[in-house]
Amino acid sequence: MGNMKIKVKSAGGIAKAKVQAKHEMLTYDAAKKKGKDANFITHIIGKVGDKVVYELSSSQFLAKDPLFKFEFKTDGLKDGDKLEMTWTDLSGATETDAKKIKGLK
Amino acid sequence: MDRRKFLGLGMVALALVPATSLHALDFRKEKPDTWTAQTVDDAIKALYGATATESKDITLKAPKVASNGGAIPVTIKTSIDAKTVAMFQDANPESAVAVWTVPEGGIVNYTTKIKMKKSGTITVIVEDKAGKLHSVKQTLEVALGGCEG
Numbered sequence: 001m002g003n004m005k006i007k008v009k010s011a012g013g014i015a016k017a018k019v020q021a022k023h024e025m026l027t028y029d030a031a032k033k034k035g036k037d038a039n040f041i042t043h044i045i046g047k048v049g050d051k052v053v054y055e056l057s058s059s060q061f062l063a064k065d066p067l068f069k070f071e072f073k074t075d076g077l078k079d080g081d082k083l084e085m086t087w088t089d090l091s092g093a094t095e096t097d098a099k100k101i102k103g104l105k
Numbered sequence: 106m107d108r109r110k111f112l113g114l115g116m117v118a119l120a121l122v123p124a125t126s127l128h129a130l131d132f133r134k135e136k137p138d139t140w141t142a143q144t145v146d147d148a149i150k151a152l153y154g155a156t157a158t159e160s161k162d163i164t165l166k167a168p169k170v171a172s173n174g175g176a177i178p179v180t181i182k183t184s185i186d187a188k189t190v191a192m193f194q195d196a197n198p199e200s201a202v203a204v205w206t207v208p209e210g211g212i213v214n215y216t217t218k219i220k221m222k223k224s225g226t227i228t229v230i231v232e233d234k235a236g237k238l239h240s241v242k243q244t245l246e247v248a249l250g251g252c253e254g
Contacts, residue, residue, distance in 0.1 A: 014212065027220070029198065043131050055206040057132035059140055061197050061220045063176035069216035072208070 006099035008083045010074045015101055017046065017054070019068045019085050027060040037091070041066065044087040048077060048101070054085075079104045132204040139201050145193045145228050148200045149238075152191060157230050157238035160185070165229050165241045171221070174247040180216040181229050185239060187213050189232045196225030196247065221247050 008017040023041050031038035038060060046054030053072035084098040132152070133140060142148035149157065166180040174196075181190060190205040190213055202219050213231070226244040233239065 025220075027197075042133050052206075052208045053211065055130065055208065056203055056217075057130075057206075058203040059199065059201050061194070061199075061202045063218035063220050067178075067216070067218050069180075069214075071212040071214045073210060073212065 003095040004085055004087075004097040006083060006085060006097060008099055008101045010077075010101050010103040013074055014071050015074045015077075015083070015103075016071050017069065017083055019044075019046070020065060021068070021085075021087055021095070022065050023087070023089065025060060025062055025064045025066060039090045041087045041089050044068065044085065046070070046072075047084045047086075048072075048081055053083070074101070074104060077101065077104055130206045132206075139204070140199060142200055143198065145195050145200045145226075148193050149191075149228075149230060152201070152204065153230070153232060153238055155236075155238055157240035160231070160239035160241060163229060163231050163239060163241040165227065165243050167227055167243050167245055170246045170248065172248045174221045174223070174249055176218040177221055177245070177247070178216060178218050179227060181213065182215075183213045183231050183239075185213075185231050185233050187211075187231045188234055188236075190215065191230045191232075192219070193228045193230070194219070194221055194225050195228075196221040196223045198222075221245075223247055 003022050005020040008015055025040040026038050028038045040060040041058055044056045054070050082098040082100050086096040088094045136152050138151035139148050142151050162183055162185050164182040171177045187207045192202040193200045194202060207213060224246045226242050228242050231239045
């Protein structure tokens with residue numbers, strides 16, 4: 001926990017989210033030079049309750065500590081609902097972090 | 106070890122990892138060839154099996170000149186009722202960068218930061234609900250390569 005920085009704010013039926021995951025995002029080339037195994041986030045998913053609001057399959061070419069900005073509709077959501085982000089990397093490790101969506105009624 | 110083989114092994118290892126129920130649609134498992142394709146065209150073919158037509162309905166925002174190739178901000182927006190959005194570039198050893206699965210009723214307004222080794226062209230493909238592909242391209246200069254070599 002605490003691996004991700006999540007900011008999510010709702011206004012006018014749309015929530016804007018900004019997520020930064022802390023990850024080295026080591027490419028195959030860079031890993032070879034450092035004598036380590038390549039490792040990078042391969043999949044990230046954002047959910048509110050059971051509803052998927054964001055989903056990305058990614059390669060090694062996302063920047064280090066990658067940033068994800070996106071928007072989603074907030075109809076049906078209520079105060080106290082949280083945005084839950086989960087990533088999986090090439091080694092199979094996963095991290096989940098959640099944050100309350102601001103501005104919901 | 107030969108790099109190609111190494112990549113292949115990685116894919117096999119990935120396939121052996123038990124699928125968690127978390128993954129609605131993981132394109133790395135669904136379309137493994139996409140991620141090893143070395144040209145943009147090959148990657149698009151591996152992912153969608155079709156070619157795209159250029160569209161004015163997609164906005165791709167990236168700097169014309171990126172001072173740091175390690176973190177190039179890219180924003181994709183579209184008014185098309187999209188099913189998936191994919192991003193490719195031709196500067197790195199493999200071309201696929203990311204594939205988004207657009208949730209039902211989702212808004213396509215995605216920003217992320219990517220790495221590019223040298224100057225090149227970013228290609229974005231938007232697949233609409235009917236399965237038709239729309240594309241947009243932008244060429245940019247990279248002052249300092251971002252793959253640490």
